[in-house]
Amino acid sequence: MHRPASVGSFVCVLRSSTMSSILENVSDSVKGQYPLWIWGPIAVAGFFILKWLTRPESFKGVPEPPCSSQLWGHFKDAHLVPAGVHWSKLFDEYGPSVKLRAPLYTGKILLTADPGTIHHILTTNCYNYTKSTFTRPFVKRTVGEGLVYVEGEQHKTQRKQLVPVFSQEAVNAMGPMMREVIEHCVNKFSQLMDEGDGVIDVHDIISKTTLDVFGRVALNMDFGCLEGGSQELRDNWRNFGNEVIKPDGFKMAARLRAFPWIAHLPLPSIQAQGDIKGAVEPLATEVIESAKRNANTSSIKGKDLLSTLLRSGEMTGHYLRDNISTLIFAGFDSTSATTTWCLYALARDQRIQNKLREELLSFNGEPTEKDWASMTAFPYFDAVIKEAIRIYAVSDPERVALEDDVVPLKFPITQPDGTVLKEVHVRKGDTIVIAFIGSNTLNRVWGDGKAFRPERWLDEKTLPSKDVLTQGWANLLTFSAGPRMCIGLRLAHLELKILLYSLLRNYVFSLPRDDFVADGYLFASLIPVVRGEESQGGRMPLKITPYLG
Known part of the structure; x- marks a missing residue:
């Protein structure tokens, strides 16, 4: 300038x-x-x-779109609309790499959906980019120093310790217990339909189910959420999420970015994060102590996550407790959100829902874990799941460079004078925001990026070239990529498949009214909010009727 x-x-x-x-x-x-x-x-x-x-100039040569507020920067514009909408608008107009004005004059931030840049930051040079001074303390204040929090060698060590408990064999062994809880979920929907008008908040029921599933299969513990258990834990998480997505919710994040020491003040929003930890930490401690009381560590035979960790003895102390706390939230929140959004997409398009149900009902017998891993018997189901995961991604992670670096661009930037920028210089301390939804729905790559069209996955010839896609699962960013890719990916997939399979074989999901629209807002996952009813917070009321064949 x-x-x-x-x-x-x-x-x-x-x-x-x-x-x-x-x-x-x-x-x-x-x-x-x-x-x-x-x-x-x-x-x-x-x-x-x-x-x-x-301030010195950051990200020289990257276009900087105008913003409506000099004080709050581009983040105010993004926060006031559903997740991904504003970033996608910028990408369509300026390309998949743009320079943002950070709130409170705290500098410039690189926002990217460029697959070359993303691969470099998440995979090639992953440990040069840590969580920002805003996001990392938030993780510590809520769930402690578990896998999501730690960096560098600590992350490598903890991930190595956790990998065996999420192997394909370990996840397959969780299948029978998972089906028991999901059957309870199916019956719960039937009970609620009998008691009311058939309009049910599926987000609430699914989140209770996924927390119950995680308790059973990972911790050998019955949380009893479908019957009202663990209410404090769920309420604290939901209430804090609802505060974050309010119109002014971004302001606290902006202040924390500018003044990190605010995190130590007795402010309501900071205390709310402590409330989350205050609810989950004693629970994690009790789970661990209960497991130790029930058997000597050397004789623990269970195949659940906690038994495996205790048996190995490699992870101990507060790291064990904090990882259990981390996995309790990671194990239910993102899976429940993805399931909820998939049901919403199917409720909006009955043609897709009917076609999917026809495929599910045509299968003889009960699918095994091998069937769910391969999905060869369910090509359309596989396509629906991939499309839901593509559109309804979670998070827009921030990374801060530990050292100077040069990041490549898959989509070069043409300067006003005609020169072409093929890489961006990043300085130590620079912040990069990776737009997961923006990347997964980039019109430059997908054409109709926001359209829910499962058919695109049925023929590889109709998919974008892998050269312009990211390197995550199914070439999507929803589960991240590289050394920090979601460690519970297999567990999440199996649970999502069994949940949808069980629900869609029994019930028809439709919108409660013709003008019903749900928008997603980012917290730890994509929170569904009914348009026009934002004051009621995260919820997804859908009309549910029995499938009669």
Whole structure:
């Protein structure tokens, strides 16, 4: 950005002084004449102006779209609309790499859906990019120092310890217990239909089911959520998510980005994160202690996740507790969200739902874990699941560079003077936001990126070239990619398949009214919110009727 010579001279003067001396001079000149409430804001304003004027240029050559607020940057525009909408608009207009203005004049951020850049950050040079000073403390305050929190060598060690409990063999052994809980879920829907008008919040029921499933198969514990158990845990998680997605919810995140020390203040939003940890940490501790009481560690025979970890003895202390806390949330939240959004997509298009149900009902007998792993008997079901996972992705992770780097661009940027930019220079401390939804639905790659069209997966010739896709599962980013790809991928897939299979063979899902629309807003997962009823928070009421054949 061009600055007049006079401003440039002023910047040089500012750079010759330290921040502390400038604020001290401002304070000395005014505190004798004006009270704190006047000169205090002046000093804070001076801090932000100085930061803005002296900041070096980041991500040179990357286009920077205009934004509606200089104070709140591009993030206000993105927060006020459903997840992915604003970023996708920018990608369509400026290309899959854009430079954003961060809130509160805290610099520039690279937002990317470029597959070359994403592969470099998530896979090739993964450990040079850590979670930001905003997102990482949030993880620690809610679930502790588990796999999602740790970086570098700690991450490699913890992942190595956890990999065996999520092997295909281990996940297959969880199948029978998983079916028991899901059968209870099917019966619960029947009970609720008998008691009401058939319009049921499927998000609520599915999230209770997935938490019950995780308790049984991973911890050998019955949470009893479908019958009202673990209410505090679920309420704290849901309430905090509902606060985050409110119109002003992004402001606390912006303040934490600008002033990380705010995280130590007794503010309601910070305390809410502690409430989550306060509910899940004792639960995780009790699960561990109960398992130890019931058997000597050396004689634990269970195939569940916790038994496997205790038997190996490699993960101990607070790392074991924090990983159990992490997996409790990771094990139910994202799977319940994906299942909910898939049912919503099927409710919107009865043709797709009927075609899918016909395929599911044509299968003779009960599918085995081998059938679910291969999906050869369910090509259309496989396509529906991939399409739901593609469109309804979770998270837009932030990464901060630990060292200077150069990231490649699969889609080069043409400069105003005609030169072509094929790579972007990243400096130590720069922040990159990876747009998962934006990448999965990039019109430049998918053509009709936002359209729910499972048929695209039935013929590889109709799919985009893998050269312009990411390297995650099914060439999608929903489960991330590289060394930090979702470790519970197999478990999530198996649960999602059995859940949808069981529900769709028994019930028909439809919209509760003709003008019903649900929008997704990002928290830890994609929270469904009914348009026009935003004050009621995350929910997905759908009309459910028995399938009569």
